[in-house]
Amino acid sequence: MTDITDRPQAELRGFPIRIRELTLLRRELVTPLMLRVTLGGPEHVGFESHIADEHIKLIFPDPETGELNVPTQNGDVIDWPRPLPPTRDYTVRRYDPGAGEVDIDVVVHTVGLASTWAQQAPIGSRIPVAGPPRGIHIPDEFTWQAYFGDETALPAIARRVAELPRSTRGYAVIEVQNAAEEQPLDAPEGVEVRWLHRADRPRQAPVRRHGVLAPRRRRRRDGAPRHRARAQAPLEDRPLTRPWWAGPGSQPRAAHQARRRSSAASGPRTPSSRRRSRRNR
Ligand SMILES: Cc1cc2nc3c(=O)[nH]c(=O)nc-3n(C[C@H](O)[C@H](O)[C@H](O)COP(=O)(O)OP(=O)(O)OC[C@H]3O[C@@H](n4cnc5c(N)ncnc54)[C@H](O)[C@@H]3O)c2cc1C
Structure with a gap:
């Protein structure tokens, strides 16, 4: 094993x-x-x-x-x-x-x-x-990956899916205002890109109303590692959602702790950066 x-x-x-x-x-x-x-x-x-x-x-x-x-x-x-x-x-x-x-x-x-x-x-x-x-380095060996976010996460998601090995499978789920905000993404064939339209609804994390998280709850039969990213729920006045990266098993917590540990070196801890950091959990 x-x-x-x-x-x-x-x-x-x-x-x-x-x-x-x-x-x-x-x-x-x-x-x-x-x-x-x-x-x-x-x-x-x-x-x-x-x-x-x-x-x-x-x-x-x-x-x-x-x-x-x-x-x-x-x-x-x-x-x-x-x-x-x-x-x-x-x-x-x-x-x-x-x-x-x-x-x-x-x-x-x-x-x-x-x-x-x-x-x-x-x-x-x-x-x-x-x-x-x-940044979080995601190994190419993660054969199944999923990315969720709103338009502020779209630059990271667009760049990431374009860099993925072409054999990768999974999802990219992006919430935007309407169809005019969709962009062509250079995703591998096996990565399904789904666009959600906010229209007049308030911003919320796409994952909450989308069934796409189902793969997370399934154990892969071949035991292959996979990776998923999740958008955090926005706060009332701050529509920010961006993906955070997580790996298999206990990795989500490890990645999160690493992110927190490194933050001291990366910039000032201000009330707003603390709020952002809480949102990125
Ligand atoms: C690590 C990281 C990476 C990010 N990358 C990107 C990126 O690539 N592209 C990007 O666009 N954003 C990105 N964001 C989000 C961006 O930093 C925030 O949206 C930022 O607050 C916008 O600053 P502002 O000065 O325009 O508005 P602020 O002064 O922060 O906010 C003023 C008002 O505008 C509203 N507002 C803020 N952002 C939005 C929005 N996106 N849509 C509608 N209303 C808004 C606020 O609710 C507030 O009422 C990223 C955030 C993080 C933490």
């Missing part, structure tokens, strides 16, 4: 965290509510992106004073100033070291620092960017 410790495990991988200023190169609409923002410029050199769920922190000036408090580099970590600057997290949708370009896909809405910046910042303007700090 295979010991659980012999099985491949999902693994949190941390990377040196850098602070840099990137230049806004261009923006283009992917769907009516999803804006692709391309960042670049000379400071992209040394940027690294290895894992689909990696994110960067965009750092904004204080909306009241206009003051921009930028963290300072301290070896492989960064020191955050006090008061903490406002930050927003965005998944690295694409990094092309040759072209020197980083894409992030921003869900646009009516208010919000990041949403407004994505829509209105002048081309050529610069923004401080921290990270990416870490």
Whole structure:
């Protein structure tokens, strides 16, 4: 019998965290509510992106004073100033070291620092960017995988399914506003992509009203490892859902603990980051 410790495990991988200023190169609409923002410029050199769920922190000036408090580099970590600057997290949708370009896909809405910046910042303007700090490496041996999330998780899900071995089976279930928000995904043939339309309903975790979790409760007869990701339920005023990664057996807890342990190195613990961290459980 295979010991659980012999099985491949999902693994949190941390990377040196850098602070840099990137230049806004261009923006283009992917769907009516999803804006692709391309960042670049000379400071992209040394940027690294290895894992689909990696994110960067965009750092904004204080909306009241206009003051921009930028963290300072301290070896492989960064020191955050006090008061903490406002930050927003965005998944690295694409990094092309040759072209020197980083894409992030921003869900646009009516208010919000990041949403407004994505829509209105002048081309050529610069923004401080921290990270990416870490990501969860999912072994290719996980033959059955499932991903759930709303449109804020779509950049990570889209990148992940495109990177999957073509023999992988499973699901990608994504809740978006309506059919116009669907995007073509480069998923393996055996990974079924299902779109849920929120329409006028309030945001909620897709998994709650979708029967697709059934495979989780079934034991695989061949004992092959599998992997699933789950979206956490959003809080009332914060529609964020993003996948968290989990492996077979006891891995979900291990992955979660690893994520919490690493958070001290990745950025300031603020009331909002604590709320986000609770939501990611
Ligand atoms: C690790 C990580 C990765 C993420 N990756 C992405 C990503 O790739 N793309 C992405 O779009 N988001 C992503 N998010 C979510 C994003 O960081 C939040 O949605 C963020 O709060 C948006 O900031 P804002 O300044 O525009 O709005 P905020 O100032 O945070 O919020 C202002 C108002 O807008 C509302 N609001 C916030 N987000 C949305 C939304 N998506 N739709 C509708 N209303 C909203 C809030 O409820 C609030 O009322 C990620 C979050 C995490 C933690």
